[in-house]
Amino acid sequence: MDIQFSTEEQRFREECRDWLHANVPADKRPMDAADAIGFDKAWQRRLFDAGWAGINWPSQYGGRGLSIVQQVIWLEEYARAHAPWIGANFVGVNHGGPTLIINASEAQKEYHLPRILKGEAIWCQGFSEPGAGSDLAGIKTRGRVEGNELVINGSKIWTSFAHVADWQELVLRTEEGSQRHRGLSWVICDMHAPGIEIRPIRKISGQIEFAQVFYDDVRIPLENVVGGLGNGWKVAMSTLSFERGTGFIADQVKQSQEIEELIDRARATGAINDDRIAEALMQMRAEVAALRAMTYRNISEVVRNGQPGPEASVIRLFTAELGQRLDRMGLLLAGDDILDFRYGDDNHIADYLRGFAGTIAGGSSQIQRDIIAERVLGLPKSR
Amino acid sequence: MDLTPNSEQEALLSATADWCHDNMPLEQARSRHPALWNQLADMGWLGMTAPGMDLDHATEALVFAELGRHLAPVGMISSAVAARWSGHQGKTALALLDRDLTGGLLRVYDAPGATHALGLVGGLAALTALPSDLGGEPGLDLSAPLAHIDPAPPFTALGDPRAALHLQLLSAAFATGVADAARDMAAEYAKIREQFERPIGWFQALKHICADMAVRAAVAKSQLLYAACALDAGDADAGFHVASAKHLADQAAIDNGRANIQVHGGIGMTDEAYPHLCLKRAHLLTFVAPPERAVILGEAA
Numbered sequence: 085m086d087i088q089f090s091t092e093e094q095r096f097r098e099e100c101r102d103w104l105h106a107n108v109p110a111d112k113r114p115m116d117a118a119d120a121i122g123f124d125k126a127w128q129r130r131l132f133d134a135g136w137a138g139i140n141w142p143s144q145y146g147g148r149g150l151s152i153v154q155q156v157i158w159l160e161e162y163a164r165a166h167a168p169w170i171g172a173n174f175v176g177v178n179h180g181g182p183t184l185i186i187n188a189s190e191a192q193k194e195y196h197l198p199r200i201l202k203g204e205a206i207w208c209q210g211f212s213e214p215g216a217g218s219d220l221a222g223i224k225t226r227g228r229v230e231g232n233e234l235v236i237n238g239s240k241i242w243t244s245f246a247h248v249a250d251w252q253e254l255v256l257r258t259e260e261g262s263q264r265h266r267g268l269s270w271v272i273c274d275m276h277a278p279g280i281e282i283r284p285i286r287k288i289s290g291q292i293e294f295a296q297v298f299y300d301d302v303r304i305p306l307e308n309v310v311g312g313l314g315n316g317w318k319v320a321m322s323t324l325s326f327e328r329g330t331g332f333i334a335d336q337v338k339q340s341q342e343i344e345e346l347i348d349r350a351r352a353t354g355a356i357n358d359d360r361i362a363e364a365l366m367q368m369r370a371e372v373a374a375l376r377a378m379t380y381r382n383i384s385e386v387v388r389n390g391q392p393g394p395e396a397s398v399i400r401l402f403t404a405e406l407g408q409r410l411d412r413m414g415l416l417l418a419g420d421d422i423l424d425f426r427y428g429d430d431n432h433i434a435d436y437l438r439g440f441a442g443t444i445a446g447g448s449s450q451i452q453r454d455i456i457a458e459r460v461l462g463l464p465k466s467r
Numbered sequence: 468m469d470l471t472p473n474s475e476q477e478a479l480l481s482a483t484a485d486w487c488h489d490n491m492p493l494e495q496a497r498s499r500h501p502a503l504w505n506q507l508a509d510m511g512w513l514g515m516t517a518p519g520m521d522l523d524h525a526t527e528a529l530v531f532a533e534l535g536r537h538l539a540p541v542g543m544i545s546s547a548v549a550a551r552w553s554g555h556q557g558k559t560a561l562a563l564l565d566r567d568l569t570g571g572l573l574r575v576y577d578a579p580g581a582t583h584a585l586g587l588v589g590g591l592a593a594l595t596a597l598p599s600d601l602g603g604e605p606g607l608d609l610s611a612p613l614a615h616i617d618p619a620p621p622f623t624a625l626g627d628p629r630a631a632l633h634l635q636l637l638s639a640a641f642a643t644g645v646a647d648a649a650r651d652m653a654a655e656y657a658k659i660r661e662q663f664e665r666p667i668g669w670f671q672a673l674k675h676i677c678a679d680m681a682v683r684a685a686v687a688k689s690q691l692l693y694a695a696c697a698l699d700a701g702d703a704d705a706g707f708h709v710a711s712a713k714h715l716a717d718q719a720a721i722d723n724g725r726a727n728i729q730v731h732g733g734i735g736m737t738d739e740a741y742p743h744l745c746l747k748r749a750h751l752l753t754f755v756a757p758p759e760r761a762v763i764l765g766e767a768a
Contacts (some may be wrong), residue, residue, distance in 0.1 A: 085469055085473070087470070373707070456681050461650070461654040
């Protein structure tokens with residue numbers, strides 16, 4: 085065991101740092117998805133042109149074909165350089181793309197992966213429904229096979245970037261009368277297809293970033309099914325473990341900067357002389373260090389065994405809850421300034437309000453605890 | 468960068484676990500056989516990082532977490548530190564000063580058979596000679612004989628400041644082991660204890676207590692291994708990482724120790740059952756090389 089990076093990895097880190105230093109945009113990313121889309125696409129294109137998109141994606145699809153450790157180094161330097169959140173490209177780059185790499189046909193990969201990396205195609209996720217949140221297997225949106233098409237009816241919700249997306253990773257019921265995890269399919273849905281209606285939803289932070297999507301006889305070619313009809317649950321689960329393990333490294337590095345900024349601010353204002361605040365800051369500084377250690381352990385596991393260990397789900401839960409405590413501390417140090425918050429402000433109060441999603445989106449913390457209890461500790465399944 | 472054990476470390480770890488299971492089960496923590504110390508010395512655990520042994524702190528931390536999981540004698544920590552930094556081989560008792568200066572009350576754990584005790588004095592690891600007939604009776608922690616010397620005799624500080632970090636690291640490893648033990652004990656009980664005609668581990672209220680125990684143990688273990696590697700690498704932040712490891716390990720041991728009693732219900736309240744052994748050990752370990760807030764906050768170098 086060691087925490088040293090190889091000479092090659094250190095050189096790669098220097099390269100990342102130099103490029104980011106010279107290229108991170110000076111202007112701030114706009115807040116609402118509709119305003120930010122141009123910014124996000126242009127930035128992703130610049131990353132791609134310079135060779136920084138898809139660092140560990142296969143090179144035949146536009147990636148660099150490098151190691152996961154180099155991907156981690158890039159993400160660490162990316163956050164350290166205060167580079168902008170990848171925003172609308174998040175689902176394609178962090179979720180849709182990796183799912184396609186594992187499960188899609190050659191033709192699907194050849195078409196979609198380069199477009200994701202170049203920022204030409206924006207993806208959104210279509211998993212949750214009004215009646216299927218934590219109980220994801222309760223999906224009711226259905227796709228009827230007609231000739232070589234799927235005819236889709238139903239609704240998805242909490243779909244981030246739906247109103248600016250080109251494609252959707254859509255999980256729906258393709259076998260009539262099927263129950264729970266069976267009879268589902270993972271489909272690439274064209275968001276510009278006739279019959280799709282999108283109703284944006286405003287968040288408690290004031291942002292308009294997610295939406296409800298309605299499907300009224302939407303026709304999608306059968307060739308857009310990924311991993312075969314009826315295998316949707318398996319396809320969806322193949323990337324959840326990825327998401328739990330390495331999908332949040334940028335967030336974690338951001339947290340390591342946040343804690344330093346909070347400590348600096350607490351020193352500047354004298355708040356650090358309050359024992360409760362000093363204690364909380366100490367706690368979080370130790371935890372941020374442990375989170376990095378846990379992530380390195382997880383990455384090491386991937387390098388050694390090809391997949392994250394069962395404890396990857398611990399990282400997901402811990403990152404989300406630690407993030408919220410950091411946001412809460414930011415608020416505490418801000419004092420009564422928070423009362424002047426207005427929709428459209430993009431500051432630590434917006435961060436705090438946005439941060440509630442951390443323990444809800446992509447599997448609530450309650451579901452994560454069930455997963456840890458059942459899969460890591462072997463307690464009896466209750467669902 | 469690699470924070471997973473290699474195949475040799477894996478083998479050593481599973482051999483340690485097997486040996487502990489057969490010879491030093493947690494269930495017998497309050498009545499250890501007098502011959503146990505000779506066996507521990509024979510296994511080489513009292514001097515893993517002693518000069519000439521060629522093992523690193525990462526390997527040692529892995530093994531000590533496993534030993535700690537079986538509530539191994541606390542004197543192993545002081546013995547390992549003494550063997551590494553003072554050349555004092557064999558059994559060295561663990562010394563706790565009630566103030567950070569000599570002259571106050573001295574508590575000594577695992578004194579029988581030890582000529583010296585090692586503890587922290589003014590932030591440095593230090594040794595003191597013990598009276599030959601020092602014995603002891605169990606205190607809060609029922610697993611180790613505790614003796615008092617009042618006032619404390621003079622100590623001789625070990626020159627290298629890394630000895631204190633070593634003491635902090637190994638006590639963090641022991642605490643991490645306690646957190647692991649409490650987590651596993653609670654999870655096993657939740658699988659077999661039935662109420663409302665099903666195992667109590669079926670209920671989310673119990674599941675989430677156990678999941679939080681798993682989170683705390685994983686957090687503590689990860690930081691422990693990172694800190695051990697930092698110490699091995701001579702990293703400038705090693706002091707911060709070891710202090711953080713100790714802080715999180717103590718917290719995990721206490722919180723898991725408490726949760727384990729709650730999961731066991733009435734049984735957890737009994738002297739006969741084992742959960743209280745973990746909690747009491749956890750409380751003792753918080754007094755061994757406690758982390759300083761200034762170090763974790765980055766105020767002190």
